[in-house]
Amino acid sequence: MSLTLYVDGARLRGHLTAVSDRLPDLVPVVRGNGSGLGNSRLALEAQRIGADVLAVGTADECGQVGGLFDGDVLVLTPYRPFGPKADVARERLIHTVSRLEDLDSLLEADPTARIVLARMTSTRLHGLSARELRAAAHRLAEVGVGTPGGPTLEGVLLSFPLAGPGRLTELHRLGQDVHASGLPTRTLWVANLGEPEVLAARGAWPDLHLRPLLGDELWLGGADAFSVRAHVLDLHRLERGSTFGEFGRTVPRRGNLIVVSGGMAHGIGLEPPTADLSLKSRATSLARGSLDAAGLVRSPYVVDGKQRYFAEPPHLQASLVYLPEDARVPEIGAEVELRVRFATTTFDRTIVS
Numbered sequence: 001m002s003l004t005l006y007v008d009g010a011r012l013r014g015h016l017t018a019v020s021d022r023l024p025d026l027v028p029v030v031r032g033n034g035s036g037l038g039n040s041r042l043a044l045e046a047q048r049i050g051a052d053v054l055a056v057g058t059a060d061e062c063g064q065v066g067g068l069f070d071g072d073v074l075v076l077t078p079y080r081p082f083g084p085k086a087d088v089a090r091e092r093l094i095h096t097v098s099r100l101e102d103l104d105s106l107l108e109a110d111p112t113a114r115i116v117l118a119r120m121t122s123t124r125l126h127g128l129s130a131r132e133l134r135a136a137a138h139r140l141a142e143v144g145v146g147t148p149g150g151p152t153l154e155g156v157l158l159s160f161p162l163a164g165p166g167r168l169t170e171l172h173r174l175g176q177d178v179h180a181s182g183l184p185t186r187t188l189w190v191a192n193l194g195e196p197e198v199l200a201a202r203g204a205w206p207d208l209h210l211r212p213l214l215g216d217e218l219w220l221g222g223a224d225a226f227s228v229r230a231h232v233l234d235l236h237r238l239e240r241g242s243t244f245g246e247f248g249r250t251v252p253r254r255g256n257l258i259v260v261s262g263g264m265a266h267g268i269g270l271e272p273p274t275a276d277l278s279l280k281s282r283a284t285s286l287a288r289g290s291l292d293a294a295g296l297v298r299s300p301y302v303v304d305g306k307q308r309y310f311a312e313p314p315h316l317q318a319s320l321v322y323l324p325e326d327a328r329v330p331e332i333g334a335e336v337e338l339r340v341r342f343a344t345t346t347f348d349r350t351i352v353s
Helices: 009-022 039-048 059-065 100-108 132-143 167-181 195-204 280-295
Strands: 003-009 028-029 053-056 072-075 092-096 113-117 153-157 187-191 209-214 226-238 257-261 298-302 308-310 318-322 335-338 350-353
Touching: 009 039, 009 195, 028 039, 028 092, 028 187, 039 053, 053 059, 092 100, 092 209, 100 113, 100 187, 113 132, 132 167, 167 187, 167 195, 195 209, 257 298, 298 318, 308 318
Parallel strands: 003 350, 028 053, 028 209, 053 072, 072 092, 092 113, 113 153, 153 187, 187 209
Antiparallel strands: 003 226, 226 257, 226 335, 257 318, 298 308, 298 335
16 A cells, blocks of 8 residues: 555666766766655665765765765755754765855865865856855965865866756856866866756867766656556545545546545645746646636546546545546556656655566
């Protein structure tokens, strides 16, 4: 009676190996729920493909991977003096620094710290301006960067928008900023660039040492290696007008009520705000809003070849799905397919073949 992720292990590992062969110096990213697979499992896979650096989202996540991965660990959330300490050996830890005052605090706490400076990009998330990069270069030179007893500059982090044109142009411009700053590095850690863009950038600017950070696009790129399924827990034949559920709703027409595993505790029914503002997307949102107002919300559960509607909002660990009378009804104990976002779904079991 579980929400289960089935993984074709051979297919997944073949995909990971192929990507790492095409993109030398890639940096696997593990954070959050580990793309649905778990950070510990992903750390072991990063070790298997020979990655020398593993990136995590927060300092708290270092403890989940530090004992499973032998290489260095880059913390992507910028260092703050009030933040938690990373549970990984100091000599393996690489800090991200996005403010000059935090650079000073880090060097005071650890004069030999390993550092990646974040440059502000068009995402406007974290990062130093071109002027602040020059100030950082001056500060690092003062404390003997690259010398015994001094800090080590591992490069500059650039995090680009997820979509849209102009990312390579922005990369070139920001790379020139790094060169002009006087920082003793040509290494750029780049996030959210696709494989074709990384290869194009390496061909166009061979003097730059690019280290692509890959998360879901690495772990979930071999989509045919994954299958999500839930158990059918119960079935109820309902006549038109029958009441059901916690909210006393009535069935508009004869059909079947299916109780399936998976609910709010698993992330079922969660949907992030859309980033697509196209006319087509807006029209889709209007249509979905009309269905929502009528109590018809499409669920991730696929029964008899179609995604079916929730009968009511998901419960904590189970969901009620309405199945029309003409649809084929699964048996109790059978498994049905789900189409979910891995980053927001918690599985009861993960089975790797």
